[in-house]
Amino acid sequence: MSVLVVSEQQGGAWHRMTFEALAAGQFASRAMGCPLAVAVVGSGVDALAAELARKRASEIVALDHPLLATYSADAHVAALRRAIEHVRPRLVLFPHTYQVRDLAPKLAASIGAAFVSDLVGMRFEDGAPVFVRQMFQGKLHADVVASGDPPHLASVQAGAYRADSVLDGQSDAPVRKLDVALSRDEIASDSQPPYQDAKDAVDLTAAKIIVSVGRGIREPGNIPQARELARAIGGELAASRPICDSGWLPLDRQIGSSGQTVSPDLYLALGISGAIQHVVGMKGAKTIVAVNKDSGAPIFEIADYGVVADLFDIVPQLIKALGDSD
Amino acid sequence: MDVFVCVKQVMARDAAVRVDSGGTWVREDGVAYEMNEPDTYALEEALRLKERHGGQVVAVTAGPARAASTLREALAKGADRAIHIEDDRLAQADTHVTASALAAAIGRESHDIILTGLQSDDLGYGQTGVIVAELLGLPHATIIMEIDASGGRLRCKRELEAGWFQTVTLPQPALLTIQSGINKVRYATLMGIKRARRKPVRRYSLDDLGVGPVPRQNVVRLYQPQQSKQTQFLTGSSREVAEKLVGKLRFEARVL
Ligand SMILES: Cc1cc2nc3c(=O)[nH]c(=O)nc-3n(C[C@H](O)[C@H](O)[C@H](O)COP(=O)(O)OP(=O)(O)OC[C@H]3O[C@@H](n4cnc5c(N)ncnc54)[C@H](O)[C@@H]3O)c2cc1C
Ligand SMILES: Nc1ncnc2c1ncn2[C@@H]1O[C@H](COP(=O)(O)O)[C@@H](O)[C@H]1O
Numbered sequence: 001m002s003v004l005v006v007s008e009q010q011g012g013a014w015h016r017m018t019f020e021a022l023a024a025g026q027f028a029s030r031a032m033g034c035p036l037a038v039a040v041v042g043s044g045v046d047a048l049a050a051e052l053a054r055k056r057a058s059e060i061v062a063l064d065h066p067l068l069a070t071y072s073a074d075a076h077v078a079a080l081r082r083a084i085e086h087v088r089p090r091l092v093l094f095p096h097t098y099q100v101r102d103l104a105p106k107l108a109a110s111i112g113a114a115f116v117s118d119l120v121g122m123r124f125e126d127g128a129p130v131f132v133r134q135m136f137q138g139k140l141h142a143d144v145v146a147s148g149d150p151p152h153l154a155s156v157q158a159g160a161y162r163a164d165s166v167l168d169g170q171s172d173a174p175v176r177k178l179d180v181a182l183s184r185d186e187i188a189s190d191s192q193p194p195y196q197d198a199k200d201a202v203d204l205t206a207a208k209i210i211v212s213v214g215r216g217i218r219e220p221g222n223i224p225q226a227r228e229l230a231r232a233i234g235g236e237l238a239a240s241r242p243i244c245d246s247g248w249l250p251l252d253r254q255i256g257s258s259g260q261t262v263s264p265d266l267y268l269a270l271g272i273s274g275a276i277q278h279v280v281g282m283k284g285a286k287t288i289v290a291v292n293k294d295s296g297a298p299i300f301e302i303a304d305y306g307v308v309a310d311l312f313d314i315v316p317q318l319i320k321a322l323g324d325s326d
Numbered sequence: 327m328d329v330f331v332c333v334k335q336v337m338a339r340d341a342a343v344r345v346d347s348g349g350t351w352v353r354e355d356g357v358a359y360e361m362n363e364p365d366t367y368a369l370e371e372a373l374r375l376k377e378r379h380g381g382q383v384v385a386v387t388a389g390p391a392r393a394a395s396t397l398r399e400a401l402a403k404g405a406d407r408a409i410h411i412e413d414d415r416l417a418q419a420d421t422h423v424t425a426s427a428l429a430a431a432i433g434r435e436s437h438d439i440i441l442t443g444l445q446s447d448d449l450g451y452g453q454t455g456v457i458v459a460e461l462l463g464l465p466h467a468t469i470i471m472e473i474d475a476s477g478g479r480l481r482c483k484r485e486l487e488a489g490w491f492q493t494v495t496l497p498q499p500a501l502l503t504i505q506s507g508i509n510k511v512r513y514a515t516l517m518g519i520k521r522a523r524r525k526p527v528r529r530y531s532l533d534d535l536g537v538g539p540v541p542r543q544n545v546v547r548l549y550q551p552q553q554s555k556q557t558q559f560l561t562g563s564s565r566e567v568a569e570k571l572v573g574k575l576r577f578e579a580r581v582l
Pocket of ligand 2: 333446
């Protein structure tokens, strides 16, 4: 019995969440008192495997094939099934990336296993993992136990474990190359190279102060109020995804996993609930202020200053207070 | 073109979530329900596929009796018929049980495209669509922002992280999970609501479909999360709060 961590890379560059999943894997293997294997999937992955081998792990499993150069669910699931046959893990951990959303449920269903997605923590009771995940949009947490035969699969939410806590090994871990038999006609989908629609016109990453609006702003006619506050406080205006989806602000002002990642001195969140996909884009801010009428909104879990109130009462007063004391 | 769309009924967005006395689920008394918001985009996309290519749209749900109102909403917006897999246990079923039920019902009929939302607002597994595809032996693509079904293969715009996209093509039949914001959803018209009453709804039990309600993951405890940061809550009149906040930002956090 062991723990298997599945790393993620594209074109030889790591997905940064790989090392968060590895931190979770090192933690789990210590708690369960069992070995840790790490899988790397792609084409020409020797250098990546060698880099992983320096981390504290008992084995690096390399799944190398030309048809794994670009992602497809079919080829990657086949490769990971091969890794699971070899390692025979009790627990398989992934970073909760877009790619893992696409492949892990298929892998789990194809081997009849449980996949506990997007966990924010883990505990061990008698050596068995209890997974903690968000439910009801982050308003509640749930302790979840997987049943059925191992392996159990789980993915780790961005920021739940710290990449800088990954330990190096005393000596290099052995790299085991596994043969994967794949042919083109087993792969149903065809994926083209990634592109961007338009280069970011506004670069919010340099902004020192950001005033960000969410669905609490209610209608496009209220955006000017927020813009006025941004001007009064000397900051840039940004938004959660639904605001940009609705076209109330341009897409290049969206903060979050599918938008920009910012770390200003001050992030003022107005009527934003604090979904993880938003939070990953702004939790690096030095000071976070949240104004939300729901005291149970998850945004307050990460706010330094919280105001439980109607934003339409607070915003005009803030503009005034900023003006008065200048 | 036979388009199936999976729609789930969930608690309304602004409903108060309160853990029930059993400690593994939420109280359902006095709660309003609505269609899972991501699924409204999947439904709209299904209706547009039909408008462009002809055929039918079938809305499918797995849930307790109350979920019938969500199917009626889908019918009122233009779905041709509906399938209700009805069982009280489906309200809290894990993704494996739900996907097995949906796959069993859809698998009985001829299907070209199956659409789901990306994630449910209550359980939030983000998995059910992909599992349905695997159980039916179909290819899938996730987080889709555009569908072109005019050729033999489906051509989709798939969202990647941080503002990147890619084009994915796949053969039909296929399952796609739809990203919120892909389209502007329509409202039901009065005429649509009237017509919906005469549209057929097929009902199955889990037994009819041969699906055992055996979950692969169980919630053993549901609770309010702990604060990870010390939040200072500012109170008083709006004016007092605003003045306190500006003072704190200037002299305590020193960010102004
Ligand atoms: C794959 C994927 C990628 C995503 N990428 C992103 C992303 O990059 N960025 C992003 O933001 N989201 C993203 N999302 C969406 C994310 O999950 C949330 O749905 C979204 O962030 C919610 O936006 P919101 O907080 O504005 O709206 P809601 O969640 O609806 O919250 C509105 C908040 O406003 C409060 N409110 C309402 N009225 C008032 C008032 N008058 N005064 C004060 N408060 C009020 C409410 O209490 C509530 O907390 C993504 C989702 C997925 C699945
Ligand atoms: N009980 C259900 N009935 C119908 N569709 C569902 C159900 N549960 C999940 N789905 C579909 O699967 C998607 C993903 O849900 P989930 O895996 O729970 O996050 C949803 O957006 C729905 O389209």
